[in-house]
Amino acid sequence: MPELPEVETIVRGLRPYLEGAELGIFRLLFPPLLRRVPRAALAAFEGTKVTSLKRRGKMILVECEGGRTLVFHLMMTGQMLIERPEVPADKHVRLIVPLIGRDRELRFRDVRKFGFLCCLGPSGSSPVPELEALGPEALDIDFRSLARLFQGRGGCIKGLLLDQRAIAGLGNIYADEVLFRARIHPLKRAASLGEEELKILWKSIRAILRLAISRKGSSIRDYTDPNGDPGDFQALHKVYGREGGKCPRCKAGIRRIKVSGRSTFYCPHCQKKVRLKKSMQRKFG
DNA sequence: GCCACTGTTAGCAT
DNA sequence: CATGCTAACAGTGG
Numbered sequence: 001m002p003e004l005p006e007v008e009t010i011v012r013g014l015r016p017y018l019e020g021a022e023l024g025i026f027r028l029l030f031p032p033l034l035r036r037v038p039r040a041a042l043a044a045f046e047g048t049k050v051t052s053l054k055r056r057g058k059m060i061l062v063e064c065e066g067g068r069t070l071v072f073h074l075m076m077t078g079q080m081l082i083e084r085p086e087v088p089a090d091k092h093v094r095l096i097v098p099l100i101g102r103d104r105e106l107r108f109r110d111v112r113k114f115g116f117l118c119c120l121g122p123s124g125s126s127p128v129p130e131l132e133a134l135g136p137e138a139l140d141i142d143f144r145s146l147a148r149l150f151q152g153r154g155g156c157i158k159g160l161l162l163d164q165r166a167i168a169g170l171g172n173i174y175a176d177e178v179l180f181r182a183r184i185h186p187l188k189r190a191a192s193l194g195e196e197e198l199k200i201l202w203k204s205i206r207a208i209l210r211l212a213i214s215r216k217g218s219s220i221r222d223y224t225d226p227n228g229d230p231g232d233f234q235a236l237h238k239v240y241g242r243e244g245g246k247c248p249r250c251k252a253g254i255r256r257i258k259v260s261g262r263s264t265f266y267c268p269h270c271q272k273k274v275r276l277k278k279s280m281q282r283k284f285g
Numbered sequence: 286g287c288c289a290c291t292g293t294t295a296g297c298a299t
Numbered sequence: 300c301a302t303g304c305t306a307a308c309a310g311t312g313g
Contacts, residue, residue: 172292263291
């Protein structure tokens with residue numbers, strides 16, 4: 001479900017409720033949600049106030065007094081919800097954290113149970129490998145660093161875009177949308193991209209992610225923000241989920257293939273593995 | 286009912 | 300080391 005634009009939307013939606021709020025007693029309804037730290041570690045957060053909310057890749061960081069941080073990953077179907085305590089929680093709610101004096105509680109809801117929570121101790125003493133392994137933020141990386149990423153890579157470009165250790169934040173939907181905008185075939189070898197293609201790719205990553213954030217993300221299935229509101233960027237998807245539909249640029253039929261085990265949508269006319277020179281494009285394009 | 290599919294990623298095999 | 304496939308889980312739709 002949530003990629004960078006959705007997680008960014010969630011973090012922005014949570015801030016007014018969480019920042020400055022005191023956390024109550026954690027109700028961990030599905031203990032395996034908590035990874036690598038003992039359940040007792042949560043007690044250190046109870047009675048402390050949230051100082052700030054941040055996003056790193058697709059993870060949500062809830063920083064608290066005392067230098068401790070809660071790290072949430074929503075994986076496929078995780079949701080962060082703000083509800084009044086009297087609203088009944090359904091069976092997919094895995095964690096409830098009361099927000100003292102605000103008549104609200106934070107709920108982590110996750111149908112498929114892939115999501116996780118772990119915590120950073122005071123001054124970040126306990127390392128969170130999932131966090132440390134992340135590459136540069138997709139919206140922060142400068143062009144030269146991106147170009148360097150592609151040097152000497154054996155795999156295809158989509159595989160690289162999905163690799164969070166290389167670049168953090170893109171997932172299946174936005175990788176396809178970025179590649180369509182950049183007119184690059186998803187199976188093209190990463191190392192074979194020229195300087196010009198890399199530049200278009202870099203610009204496309206920024207353009208697509210920024211636009212998606214402004215539309216509050218894509219809601220395909222379950223995704224909603226903390227208030228339960230969906231995003232509407234899905235209406236602007238040019239290729240993702242549009243197999244058999246027409247390319248908005250050239251009217252060719254959009255195709256669907258598997259890349260790194262993921263459904264991948266692209267326009268066979270606009271996105272070629274081998275790029276024709278401009279003069280040849282006029283002839284054959 | 287059964288099978289295929291789903292927005293993520295860790296872990297394992299190659 | 301790098302790259303590729305599968306499992307972890309629950310629900311939905313054909």
